[in-house]
Amino acid sequence: MSAERHGQNEAATDDMSWAEVTPDAARRLLIAAVQAFAERGYHATTTRDIASRAGMSPAALYIHYRTKEDLLLRISRIGHEKALEILKDAAAEEGTASERLSEAVRSFVRWHAARHLTARVVQYELDSLGEEHRPEIVALRRESDATVREIINDGVKAGEFDVPDVPGTTLAVLSLCIDVARWFNTEGRRTPDEVGALYADLVLRMVGARVS
């Protein structure tokens, strides 16, 4: 994916998003890795490419990351933790199941739109993680799934939603939101907020929410 062509310099400009990565040099390398992986794919990127993008030497990279996979794991972990946090925050709010589901979709979509380069790496390079690291990430994904499923179950129990297949609908809702990372900025003429609002409405329809 040509990140450059679309001017998708999200990771470098959005300086808050990798704030937990310290020191500075480690953060710059991580941001360079997101851009390189999104643009050329994990397997086509070398640690030399990443170091050079960050304006550093390959030797300097190894001070912070043992391997290229270390970088991917760090990106994937932070990305999945952020996605989960967004969903949990929405689930924990006061309000009806409709209000909480709407907020979950809205903020999850906004993140996938605004941070689509990171989201693409996180979503499409999952299989590039080695067997020893994948279980940790899969556990985070299951937790995201469970968070949304619980809101939907709450809505069904409260008589707000009509959902014949809760696991399948949960999967579809998350899938719809995740795919925003693929098409956003490529075919879209909408802001992250606009897509979030549209999708919240569509998801309430998917769960057969009673119009209140």
Next chain:
Amino acid sequence: MSAERHGQNEAATDDMSWAEVTPDAARRLLIAAVQAFAERGYHATTTRDIASRAGMSPAALYIHYRTKEDLLLRISRIGHEKALEILKDAAAEEGTASERLSEAVRSFVRWHAARHLTARVVQYELDSLGEEHRPEIVALRRESDATVREIINDGVKAGEFDVPDVPGTTLAVLSLCIDVARWFNTEGRRTPDEVGALYADLVLRMVGARVS
């Protein structure tokens, strides 16, 4: 993406799908390219990798394809043409807008599930095509979009559907179906037919189809 790990040998087993690619050697190379691109990404794959997967010499590859991009373009064109054909067939059927939309989603999803390796290459490597080839593929995508939009517009006109944002809903419907290629076989316990049936129901809800 590790195609091997999931045993996703779709292209090799589904011998009808590339029937239009002749002679045999050209088809074998195309199938090898789909597998290599899906597994390692376009940029990490060499023509030597592809030839070797097909049990051929690099020189033999160049008889059929000038460049690696030639292979990607051929895969992308055939994939997009097939996707468009599926949608057009459903749109042209007799029946109500609900019936036609349901059939479009069902068959489009079945294709993305059963042919998920091909679909991933077609969808995720779009930006790897050079500027001179991308317009042709973008035109096919616009036509797919227009085909679904027309069914939805028909439903609105007939009073069958209630859709405040037809272009946005069209985009979401196609996006939902396309993302099946990402998660299918990775997180799914359902057959392509089962996913197709679930999604047809969810999409009818998204367009506010009157329950008949």
